[in-house]
Each structure stands twice: as C-alpha cells, then as structure tokens.
Amino acid sequence: xxxxxxxxxxxxxxxxxxxxxxxxxxxxxxxxxxxxxxxxxxxxxxxxxxxxxxxxxxxxxxxxxxxxxxxxxxxxxxxxxxxxxxxxxxxxxxxxxxxxxxxxxxxxxxxxxxxxxxxxxxxxxxxxxxxxxxxxxxxxxxxxxxxxxxxxxxxxxxxxxxxxxxxxxxxxxxxxxxxxxxxxxxxxxxxxxxxxxxxxxxxxxxxxxxxxxxxxxxxxxxxxxxxxxxxxxxxxxxxxxxxxxxxxxxxxxxxxxxxxxxxxxxxxxxxxxxxxxxxxxxxxxxxxxxxxxxxxxxxxxxxx
Amino acid sequence: xxxxxxxxxxxxxxxxxxxxxxxxxxxxxxxxxxxxxxxxxxxxxxxxxxxxxxxxxxxxxxxxxxxxxxxxxxxxxxxxxxxxxxxxxxxxxxxxxxxxxxxxxxxxxxxxxxxxxxxxxxxxxxxxxxxxxxxxxxxxxxxxxxxxxxxxxxxxxxxxxxxxxxxxxxxxxxxxxxxxxxxxxxxxxxxxxxxxxxxxxxxxxxxxxxxxxxxxxxxxxxxxxxxxxxxxxxxxxxxxxxxxxxxxxxxxxxxxxxxxxxxxxxxxxxxxxxxxxxxxxxxxxxxxxxxxxxxxxxxxxxxxxxxxxxxxxxxxxxxxxxxxxxxxxxxxxxxxxx
Numbered sequence: 127x128x129x130x131x132x133x134x135x136x137x138x139x140x141x142x143x144x145x146x147x148x149x150x151x152x153x154x155x156x157x158x159x160x161x162x163x164x165x166x167x168x169x170x171x172x173x174x175x176x177x178x179x180x181x182x183x184x185x186x187x188x189x190x191x192x193x194x195x196x197x198x199x200x201x202x203x204x205x206x207x208x209x210x211x212x213x214x215x216x217x218x219x220x221x222x223x224x225x226x227x228x229x230x231x232x233x234x235x236x237x238x239x240x241x242x243x244x245x246x247x248x249x250x251x252x253x254x255x256x257x258x259x260x261x262x263x264x265x266x267x268x269x270x271x272x273x274x275x276x277x278x279x280x281x282x283x284x285x286x287x288x289x290x291x292x293x294x295x296x297x298x299x300x301x302x303x304x305x306x307x308x309x310x311x312x313x314x315x316x317x318x319x320x321x322x323x324x325x326x327x328x329x330x331x332x333x334x335x336x337x338x339x340x341x342x343x344x345x346x347x348x349x350x351x352x353x354x355x356x357x358x359x360x361x362x363x364x365x366x367x368x369x370x371x372x373x374x375x376x377x378x379x380x381x382x383x384x385x386x387x388x389x390x391x392x393x394x395x396x397x398x399x400x401x402x403x404x405x406x407x408x409x410x411x412x413x414x415x416x417x418x419x420x421x422x423x424x425x426x427x428x429x430x
Numbered sequence: 431x432x433x434x435x436x437x438x439x440x441x442x443x444x445x446x447x448x449x450x451x452x453x454x455x456x457x458x459x460x461x462x463x464x465x466x467x468x469x470x471x472x473x474x475x476x477x478x479x480x481x482x483x484x485x486x487x488x489x490x491x492x493x494x495x496x497x498x499x500x501x502x503x504x505x506x507x508x509x510x511x512x513x514x515x516x517x518x519x520x521x522x523x524x525x526x527x528x529x530x531x532x533x534x535x536x537x538x539x540x541x542x543x544x545x546x547x548x549x550x551x552x553x554x555x556x557x558x559x560x561x562x563x564x565x566x567x568x569x570x571x572x573x574x575x576x577x578x579x580x581x582x583x584x585x586x587x588x589x590x591x592x593x594x595x596x597x598x599x600x601x602x603x604x605x606x607x608x609x610x611x612x613x614x615x616x617x618x619x620x621x622x623x624x625x626x627x628x629x630x631x632x633x634x635x636x637x638x639x640x641x642x643x644x645x646x647x648x649x650x651x652x653x654x655x656x657x658x659x660x661x662x663x664x665x666x667x668x669x670x671x672x673x674x675x676x677x678x679x680x681x682x683x684x685x686x687x688x689x690x691x692x693x694x695x696x697x698x699x700x701x702x703x704x705x706x707x708x709x710x711x712x713x714x715x716x717x718x719x720x721x722x723x724x725x726x727x728x729x730x731x732x733x734x735x736x737x738x739x740x741x742x743x744x745x746x747x748x749x750x751x752x753x754x755x756x757x758x759x760x761x762x763x764x765x766x767x768x
Contacts, residue, residue: 143591147599154603155610265749267697269704269717270741273724281732368594372704376724386595387705390602402595409592 129414136410140403141192147402148188151395158204158393178204180395191399200400205392211400214385219404221291222381225373226366228301233308233362238355240309241316242348248321256313263310268369272303272376291379304373308362312355319351326350353424360416364409469761476757479750486545486747493542509536511543512712519726522735529735532726540714541740547715548744551629551708552696552751558634559695560688563641568680570642571649572672582646585639593636597698600635601707604628622713629708633695641687648680682762689755693748700744716744 159174175181179190194201200211244256279286279299287296323329324347332342371383382401389397421427460468470476500506507513508525515534522529528537570581608624652658658675666674696716702708703717711718723736 139587139590142587147595150599150603154606265752266741266745267701267748269701269720270737270745273720273727273737274741276727277732277734277737281727281729364592367592368701371594372701375705387598387707390598398599402599405592405595406590410590413590 129418132414132417136407139410140406143406144192144195144399144403145188147399148191148395149184151390151393151398152184152187154393158395178202191396195403200404201396203389203394203397205389205394205397211397214397215382215400215404218380218382218385221379222367222370222374222383225297225300225304225370225379225381226363228297229305229308229366229370230359230363232301232305233312236305236309237312238316238352240313241355242320244313245317245320245324245351246343256317260310260313260317263306264314266307268303268307269372269376271306272299272373275299275303276376290377296377300373300377300379303376304366304369307369308366311358311362315354315358316351319354320347323347323351349423353420356416356420356423359419360413363412363416367405367409466761470757473757473760475753476761479753479757482746482750483754486743486750487549490542490545490549493539497539509539511535511539511714519731519733528739529733531722531733531736537719537735537739540719541716541743544714544716544719544740545743545747547626547709547713548696548699548717549747551626551633551699551715552692554630555633555637555695555699556688556691558630559637559641559691560684562634563638564645564680564684566638567642567645567647568649568672568676571646572653572668572676578646582643585642589639597632597636597702598707600632601628601702604632625710625713629699629702633698637691637695637698641684641691644683644687645680648683649676652676652679686755686759686762689751689758693751693755696744696751697748716740720744 157175157180159171172181179187182190191201198212200215202210203214206214240256240260244253244260247253276299286299287293290296291300329342329347332346333339337346370381371387373379374381374383382404385397386401386405388394389401497506497510508515508517513535515530517526517530517534518532520526520530520534526536526538528541531537531540566581566585570578573581605625605628608621608628652675658671661671661675699708699715700717700720703715704721706721709715709718719740720737723733723740726733726736
C-alpha cells in the first residue's frame with residue numbers, strides 16, 4: 127500500500143519537475159534555431175517555429191508537451207532534427223545505464239569484501255592498509271582519478287584503450303574511475319556496520335549457544351551490517367548518474383550526459399525537459415527499490 | 431588560524447551550551463570551550479589540516495601581492511598567470527615548480543589563482559546554503575505542525591530531484607539572459623563578477639537541504655528542553671527564546687556542518703567548470719585547470735603535471751576541509767547527520 131502511494135506521488139512530482147524545467151529553458155533568451163549552419167531567413171525560422179509550435183503561448187506548449195508525454199512521446203529533438211528524443215534516449219540510455227550498473231557492481235564487489243575484512247581484522251595491518259586505501263578512494267574525485275588512470279594505463283603502459291565505448295577493454299577504466307569513490311564509501315560503511323553488529327547482544331547470544339563463527343558472520347551479522355550500505359545506495363545511484371557526466375566526457379562515451387549538457391547549451395527544449403524528467407523518474411524509482419530492499423532485509427522496518 | 435582565534439570563537443559558540451551538558455568527565459572543572467579545544471588539539475589530522483589550509487590561504491593571498499611587488503622583474507614576468515610565453519609544456523623545474531602549460535603559463539601561478547576562485551565559490555556558496563538552510567529549518571522547527579509538515583515535505587521532494595539537472599538548466603538560462611543584457615555586454619568585468627555570483631547562488635540553492643533538516647531537528651529538540659520551558663515560564667517572548675536560547679545552541683552544529691559543506695561545494699564547482707558550465711576562461715578554477723590538462727592528453731607526450739598538480743591541490747584541500755569538519759564535530763561532541 128505504502129509503495130503504491132509513493133508511486134502515485136510520482137505523478138504530481140514529475141509534473142512539477144517538468145513544469146519548472148520547461149519554464150526555465152523557455153525563459154532563456156535565444157532559441158534552438160539560432161546556431162544553424164546557414165543564417166536562416168526570418169521566414170524559414172518562422173516556419174520552423176510554427177512546425178514545432180514554438181510560436182504558441184508557453185502554457186499551451188506545456189500542455190501539449192505533457193499530453194504527448196502521457197503517451198510516452200518525448201517529442202522531436204530540436205537540435206538533431208531527424209531524431210526524436212525517444213530515439214536518442216533509446217540509443218544513449220543503455221550506454222549510461224551499463225556504465226552506471228558496472229560502476230555499481232564494481233563498488234559493491236570491491237567495497238563489501240574490503241569492509242568485511244577490515245572489520246574482522248580490526249586494528250591489525252589489514253585494517254590499517256584498508257582504511258588508508260578507502261580514505262584515499264573517498265577523497266579523490268572522479269575528475270582527478272580518471273585522467274590519472276588514463277595517463278598511467280593507456281599512455282604510459284599502453285594496456286588499455288584511451289577512450290570510446292567499443293570492446294570490453296574500453297569499459298574497464300571508466301568503470302573503475304566512476305566506481306572507485308563509491309567502493310571506498312561502501313567499504314567504510316560496511317566496516318562500521320559490521321563492527322556495530324558484532325557488539326550486539328544477539329551475536330553474543332548466538333555465540334553462547336554454540337553457533338559456528340562462519341554461519342554467525344555470514345548468515346546473521348552481515349544481514350544487519352549491510353543496512354547502512356543499502357540505505358546509502360539511494361543517494362549513491364543519484365551520484366552515479368551525475369558522476370557519469372564527467373566520466374562520459376573524459377572517455378568520450380556516447381551516453382546521456384553529453385546529450386543533456388549539449389541540449390541545455392543549445393536550447394534544445396524538448397530534449398532538456400525530456401532528459402530531466404527521465405533522470406527524475408529513474409531516481410525516484412531507484413529510491414523506491416532501495417526502500418523495498420531495506421524492508422526485506424530488516425523486518426523491523428515498517429513503512430506507513 | 432592562531433590559537434587565540436579558535437579559542438575565542440569556541441567560547442562564543444559553546445558558552446550557552448554549558449547548562450545542558452549532562453555528562454560528567456574528569457575535565458569537568460574546565461570550561462566547555464577549553465575541553466573542546468583540548469579534544470581538537472589532540473586530533474592530529476584535524477590540526478594538520480588546519481595548518482595546511484592556513485598555509486594554502488596565505489599562499490593564495492600573498493602570491494598576487496608578491497607578483498605585484500616584484501612587477502617588472504624577470505621572475506614576476508615569467509610567473510604572471512596570464513603571461514604567454516614560448517616556454518610551452520615545460521616539465522616542473524627550479525624555475526617553474528609545477529611546470530608550464532600549452533601557452534607557456536606557469537602552472538603553480540595558475541593553480542594559486544584558481545584557488546582564489548575555487549575557495550571563494552566554496553565559502554560563499556556554503557554561506558548561501560547556510561542562510562537558506564538555517565532560515566528554513568528554524569522556521570519549520572518553530573512554526574506549527576502544518577507549516578512544518580509542508581516545509582519538510584518540500585525538502586523531501588527536493589531531495590528526490592537530481593540537483594545537477596537544475597543547476598545546469600539554471601546556469602545556462604541565467605547565463606544566457608545576462609549575456610544579452612546591454613549593460614553587461616559593454617563591460618566584461620561585470621559579466622565576470624556576475625558569472626561568479628550566479629554560481630554562488632545556484633550552488634548554494636541546491637546545497638541547503640541537509641542543513642535545513644539538521645537545524646529543524648535541533649530546534650525541535652531544544653524547544654522541549656527544561657531551560658527553554660523555564661524561560662517561557664518566566665515570561666520570555668518567543669522571539670527572545672529564539673534569539674537567546676535556540677540560535678546560540680544551534681550554532682555549533684551549524685558551524686560544523688558548514689565546514690563540511692564547503693568541500694562539497696568546491697567539488698561541485700570544479701565538476702561544473704570541468705564540464706564547461708561553471709567558470710569560463712580567462713578566469714580559472716581548479717576545475718577548468720583540470721579540464722585543460724585532460725584536453726592535453728595525447729598518445730605521444732605525457733604532460734602529467736597539468737593534471738597531477740591541480741588535482742593534487744584540489745584533493746588535499748577537500749581532504750583537509752573534511753578532516754577539519756570532522757575534528758570540529760568530535761571536539762564539540764555534535765551528534766548530527768554526517
């Protein structure tokens with residue numbers, strides 16, 4: 127019930143978001159046809175504007191836009207005029223999504239084991255080394271990590287391709303550059319979660335009853351200790367989305383980030399608003415999924 | 431930061447808090463400010479970060495002065511941040527510690543000038559977020575149930591919206607509008623300042639949410655404390671309670687969180703400038719320097735100093751600011767959201 131209501135909240139929320147971005151992009155002086163290759167005559171420009179209904183009052187344009195959106199139609203792109211926004215999204219979204227999920231997987235795949243080991247070996251050398259490494263990972267932003275990785279792995283050692291998005295080898299550096307920060311963050315959260323959980327009474331009780339250490343750790347403690355990581359994944363997914371703007375730019379990956387920035391700079395109204403709505407939808411849905419996961423892991427939590 | 435300065439600010443901040451400390455520790459005879467200062471001083475990373483930031487600040491401020499004083503000399507000529515020369519892509523040397531870039535400009539000088547912008551945006555942006563956040567949180571916390579619900583629901587909604595989208599749209603819209611205003615077209619100086627101003631406001635406008643939540647929580651919990659009840663029973667007006675009891679007690683939390691907001695805004699700015707949306711050339715910030723460094727990546731030569739030095743200074747500053755914030759939090763024993 128709670129989740130249905132949250133889904134229902136999404137609709138007014140998306141309406142507000144689309145209205146605000148719509149208004150903002152239309153408020154900017156200049157139009158999508160200012161930077162044409164040949165200076166368009168006033169007549170041509172007028173015809174173009176009429177074709178895309180840009181000559182109507184703004185509220186009418188907005189209603190038309192929302193009406194189309196309700197049918198799943200994001201409208202035509204004003205900059206890439208042979209393509210609809212849906213076309214471009216269909217092309218670029220999978221790339222961005224793949225990068226995002228790979229980075230997410232990398233962050234979890236590296237962060238959780240590191241957090242686990244540093245917590246178990248608390249105060250020993252594994253813990254010290256792990257803590258220093260995770261601190262570094264957390265403090266070096268992607269826009270510094272990525273160029274350094276490129277310099278070392280592709281220019282100096284010539285192991286991996288510089289840029290683009292073609293073979294599995296092309297995927298490695300962007301994934302690491304994007305995921306490193308989150309790996310560090312997850313390792314720290316999970317370490318803290320494990321340490322807190324190991325001090326709880328149910329752990330002592332389970333030990334006293336003779337439960338094996340392995341089954342205690344893996345089946346009982348981890349489940350509770352992972353909760354801070356789960357609740358962090360909501361903001362993390364949002365940051366993965368934004369972080370990928372820079373990574374996509376450095377590695378020249380044809381994802382959504384570049385399209386969004388260009389559309390904002392070029393007054394590509396439909397594209398900017400469409401992508402804003404898309405990003406917001408993704409974020410809201412992912413956050414909802416995170417809450418579902420949280421509830422499944424921790425039966426004490428009940429959403430009202 | 432000198433010892434005396436830190437101490438006095440803590441006195442002011444922590445003084446009113448003394449009445450509601452329930453923990454008794456061996457240092458109970460000391461004033462809370464002294465205790466906080468002792469804890470802070472024992473925190474090596476925080477102390478080290480304070481020194482690092484102080485030195486950086488002095489360098490950033492003294493560098494332009496030194497260039498001005500020595501103007502005319504060969505050293506000043508080769509180190510002016512906008513001075514083009516034939517000495518391109520010179521690796522770090524005794525003359526150019528951080529090397530030179532594609533136009534033969536001294537990278538150290540550019541990093542220090544870029545620091546001015548980056549730090550300015552960080553501090554002013556954080557102040558903007560402080561003002562919005564504290565006002566919002568204080569009003570929500572002290573107003574009635576309905577208004578509180580509405581205001582915090584708005585915060586929840588904004589949390590679920592990707593802020594970067596709004597910042598980008600806002601920056602391009604406001605930037606374009608200003609670019610076309612006749613008064614600004616005629617004066618490049620003014621457009622430069624305005625550009626910065628927009629950046630402050632935009633970044634502050636998307637960073638106040640956590641501050642608002644923290645302040646509201648504090649205000650709510652303070653309102654039900656006995657000393658506030660006592661004051662109310664003695665006939666103090668709501669505005670007096672707010673200014674005399676609530677605000678001074680919220681102060682330490684706010685300062686701690688402010689210190690932690692600065693690095694996030696510095697990072698945000700470098701991120702936007704890296705994408706070409708924030709600071710525009712000829713102005714430089716750490717973000718634009720990094721993006722220039724990335725542009726020079728090629729398969730033949732490695733100009734590592736164009737990336738490592740601006741990136742290194744950016745990272746150490748972020749690190750230092752975070753350590754400082756954590757140190758203040760531990761010293762004041764503030765329990766808020768991290």
